[in-house]
Amino acid sequence: MFSSFRQAMAWLHTWFGLVLGFVLMAAFFFGALSVFDREIDRWTVPTTRIAPQPMPSFEQVLRPAFERMHPTPAAIDAMRPRVDGAMPQHFDTVVNWSAYTTHRDPVLELYAGYEVPNAKDPEEAIWAYGTIDPRNGKALSDDQLKIGSGFFYPMHYSLTLDWKNLGIWIVGFSALMMLAALVSGVIMHRKLFREFFTFRPGKARLRSVLDLHNLTGVVALPFHFFFAFTGLVIFASTYYFPVGQTQLHGLHELHEQVEAQETGLPHDRAGVPAGLASVDAMVAEAQRRWAADGKAGDVGFLMMQHVGDANGYVSVYRAGTDRIALVGDGIHFKASTGELIRVDPPATPTGRVSEFLTGLHLQHFRHWLLRWFYMLGGLAGAVCIATGFVFFVEKRKRQHAQRGSQGARIVDALAVTTVTGMLLATLGILVANRLLPENLPARGDWERYAFWCIWALALLHAAWRSAPVAQGRANPAWREQCIAIATLALAAVVLNGITTGDYVWRTIATGYWPVAGIDLFLLCSAAVACLTARALKRRASAAQSRIADMGMARV
Amino acid sequence: MSEAALATCLLLAAWLASVAGMGWLAGSMPVHAQQVWGRTPSSAMARLLRWLGAASIVAALALCLGADHASMAVLVWVMASTGAALLVAFTLAWRPRWLRVLAPWV
Amino acid sequence: MSNTLAVQGSSATRLRVASRVAAAVLGGYVFAWGTVAAVTGLLSATGMEFHDAEFLGAVAGLLAYLVAFLCTVATRRLAMAWLVLLGAGALMTAAASFVQSLLT
Numbered sequence: 001m002f003s004s005f006r007q008a009m010a011w012l013h014t015w016f017g018l019v020l021g022f023v024l025m026a027a028f029f030f031g032a033l034s035v036f037d038r039e040i041d042r043w044t045v046p047t048t049r050i051a052p053q054p055m056p057s058f059e060q061v062l063r064p065a066f067e068r069m070h071p072t073p074a075a076i077d078a079m080r081p082r083v084d085g086a087m088p089q090h091f092d093t094v095v096n097w098s099a100y101t102t103h104r105d106p107v108l109e110l111y112a113g114y115e116v117p118n119a120k121d122p123e124e125a126i127w128a129y130g131t132i133d134p135r136n137g138k139a140l141s142d143d144q145l146k147i148g149s150g151f152f153y154p155m156h157y158s159l160t161l162d163w164k165n166l167g168i169w170i171v172g173f174s175a176l177m178m179l180a181a182l183v184s185g186v187i188m189h190r191k192l193f194r195e196f197f198t199f200r201p202g203k204a205r206l207r208s209v210l211d212l213h214n215l216t217g218v219v220a221l222p223f224h225f226f227f228a229f230t231g232l233v234i235f236a237s238t239y240y241f242p243v244g245q246t247q248l249h250g251l252h253e254l255h256e257q258v259e260a261q262e263t264g265l266p267h268d269r270a271g272v273p274a275g276l277a278s279v280d281a282m283v284a285e286a287q288r289r290w291a292a293d294g295k296a297g298d299v300g301f302l303m304m305q306h307v308g309d310a311n312g313y314v315s316v317y318r319a320g321t322d323r324i325a326l327v328g329d330g331i332h333f334k335a336s337t338g339e340l341i342r343v344d345p346p347a348t349p350t351g352r353v354s355e356f357l358t359g360l361h362l363q364h365f366r367h368w369l370l371r372w373f374y375m376l377g378g379l380a381g382a383v384c385i386a387t388g389f390v391f392f393v394e395k396r397k398r399q400h401a402q403r404g405s406q407g408a409r410i411v412d413a414l415a416v417t418t419v420t421g422m423l424l425a426t427l428g429i430l431v432a433n434r435l436l437p438e439n440l441p442a443r444g445d446w447e448r449y450a451f452w453c454i455w456a457l458a459l460l461h462a463a464w465r466s467a468p469v470a471q472g473r474a475n476p477a478w479r480e481q482c483i484a485i486a487t488l489a490l491a492a493v494v495l496n497g498i499t500t501g502d503y504v505w506r507t508i509a510t511g512y513w514p515v516a517g518i519d520l521f522l523l524c525s526a527a528v529a530c531l532t533a534r535a536l537k538r539r540a541s542a543a544q545s546r547i548a549d550m551g552m553a554r555v
Numbered sequence: 556m557s558e559a560a561l562a563t564c565l566l567l568a569a570w571l572a573s574v575a576g577m578g579w580l581a582g583s584m585p586v587h588a589q590q591v592w593g594r595t596p597s598s599a600m601a602r603l604l605r606w607l608g609a610a611s612i613v614a615a616l617a618l619c620l621g622a623d624h625a626s627m628a629v630l631v632w633v634m635a636s637t638g639a640a641l642l643v644a645f646t647l648a649w650r651p652r653w654l655r656v657l658a659p660w661v
Numbered sequence: 662m663s664n665t666l667a668v669q670g671s672s673a674t675r676l677r678v679a680s681r682v683a684a685a686v687l688g689g690y691v692f693a694w695g696t697v698a699a700v701t702g703l704l705s706a707t708g709m710e711f712h713d714a715e716f717l718g719a720v721a722g723l724l725a726y727l728v729a730f731l732c733t734v735a736t737r738r739l740a741m742a743w744l745v746l747l748g749a750g751a752l753m754t755a756a757a758s759f760v761q762s763l764l765t
Binding site for chain 2: 196197198199215216219220322324356360367369370373377380
């Protein structure tokens with residue numbers, strides 16, 4: 001089929017890149033936004049615009065909040081098919097309470113798992129989730145969609161297609177194709193080092209687009225490779241290759257029993273009710289031990305297993321704020337007495353590599369410079385993919401125009417939708433977030449509808465305006481959507497000021513960077529969109545006059 | 556100097572070292588030297604620029620290691636090099652002469 | 662490359678492309694699963710902690726998938742690729758189950 005390896009790689013790069021580029025674009029762009037997911041949450045849920053808080057007191061804040069939690073009716077309905085006989089309406093046996101926080105979280109996420117009597121898999125628990133204000137334990141309404149961590153972040157890894165985890169599989173396969181595209185791209189690229197710094201905006205369209213494609217691909221190659229790869233690694237044992245839950249379940253069980261014996265952390269409940277000693281005292285003891293080890297730090301993860309049982313224990317983990325790992329240095333106490341059961345030994349070398357690879361992708365550490373660099377890497381990836389689309393269209397559109405084929409036209413319309421359309425949808429959800437009434441029922445759903453509707457409109461617009469591509473000219477939708485982007489970005493900043501009083505100059509003056517940063521970023525995006533629209537307009541009129549000249553010459 | 560201020564200075568220095576390093580590396584390539592100075596420097600000068608570039612990028616790693624835990628420093632270093640390379644490439648595209656400041660002796 | 666394909670877009674070519682893509686995607690997955698299972702199982706057998714073994718298995722499997730995918734797209738002998746991917750994948754999967762049966 002192919003006469004050489006290089007030709008096979010070029011075929012792979014072109015066609016898999018084209019088909020999955022649409023998915024990769026979303027993964028890269030929403031991944032870049034997820035770098036600042038907590039800040040976007042603050043922008044979109046103005047009641048939570050407060051300073052980050054450390055893990056609050058268990059006795060005063062967490063325990064009452066945990067005790068108020070209960071699985072939602074939706075979670076109970078979802079569990080129903082996995083239960084023999086009647087579905088209980090109350091869940092009294094708590095398997096697990098836990099709370100996770102980072103240095104950027106002003107609100108605290110709580111998780112509670114309950115035993116389900118008659119569950120087909122007796123190990124399966126039903127889960128309840130809650131968000132509280134850690135200063136007073138007050139629960140925050142579930143109707144407030146956290147657009148950063150609750151929408152853009154899931155978009156990044158699952159496109160929010162939750163049915164049978166379909167989205168996770170699509171993004172996973174696209175990530176694998178990203179790796180394949182990187183390898184094949186390097187093989188195709190004949191002058192990887194010689195053209196390392198090369199970008200010639202003044203040259204012909206095809207050349208300058210390819211320059212930008214190569215530049216953003218090659219220069220950020222380590223970023224692209226490691227993020228696609230670590231993204232796959234993070235989900236590999238849960239979704240893509242779940243050998244531990246399926247084929248090698250026996251080995252996994254064996255390991256859990258051995259571990260329970262070695263660590264002294266009971267795997268099962270004893271069935272004997274027991275009280276709970278002071279958890280705050282256990283947390284204080286854990287922090288004292290970290291400080292004594294020269295790693296003074298905050299609590300990142302607090303977990304209680306087998307709550308209310310004699311086998312219950314409390315695990316306190318250190319937040320990995322100053323290193324790559326998410327959490328670590330776990331210290332475990334017997335829940336009923338508060339006596340120390342175990343101090344986790346230092347991670348094995350393999351464990352440390354695993355912590356590093358997952359931590360570098362999930363990035364819960366404190367490092368604002370690196371965060372911005374990640375954003376840059378993500379956007380470089382997005383530019384690389386977008387220029388790939390443009391190159392594909394530019395290379396073929398004249399040919400297709402001569403043959404009367406619609407191929408380039410369709411690809412171009414889809415490219416407009418995935419590049420500028422995606423930006424419009426993203427800005428649209430932010431604008432909708434500021435425009436919808438504060439106490440609208442199911443407000444989060446309306447925000448999601450706004451996102452998808454605007455994206456669909458962008459597709460219709462791109463298709464409707466795409467006729468010139470079939471004649472070998474440019475689609476005006478690119479420029480028009482750039483203008484729409486600038487308008488929506490400005491509207492978002494203005495609406496944020498009007499509806500919350502946090503005008504951009506005020507947030508800058510008070511140094512509230514989570515919101516000021518997003519507003520400034522929106523303003524910069526508006527400016528870039530305006531400049532792009534102008535450049536596209538200049539280019540279009542230049543092409544117009546060239547065609548007119550040619551027409552004159554022919555006459 | 557407080558620890559945070561020291562880390563900021565080290566990171567700033569690391570970033571400058573990355574940009575200078577990438578700029579020198581680009582300057583050692585005939586095509587880009589042509590853009591920057593309008594002529595190709597001698598092969599000895601090109602070699603000097605290449606060595607300066609490489610040394611500067613290694614120095615950036617050392618500065619990053621001084622600022623953060625090693626696990627984070629390598630990431631900062633890789634990303635700083637990426638950002639620096641992009642900056643140099645765009646400077647070469649639109650304002651190549653600005654890179655003369657890196658090697659006033661050429 | 663792309664043009665040759667478009668020009669000779671006969672049904673036979675389409676079938677060949679489909680078979681090649683299927684071999685790379687599905688055959689590659691079977692091969693990768695086998696690699697994950699075999700590495701996880703064998704490393705566990707040497708006494709490594711299960712989750713460490715599982716992690717190394719996943720890393721090895723993903724890299725194996727990537728290499729298998731690229732080679733299958735490029736190979737001249739497609740039937741051979743199908744045979745190697747499915748055969749080796751099944752063999753490694755079976756080996757992992759065998760190791761498990763010895764340990765548990």
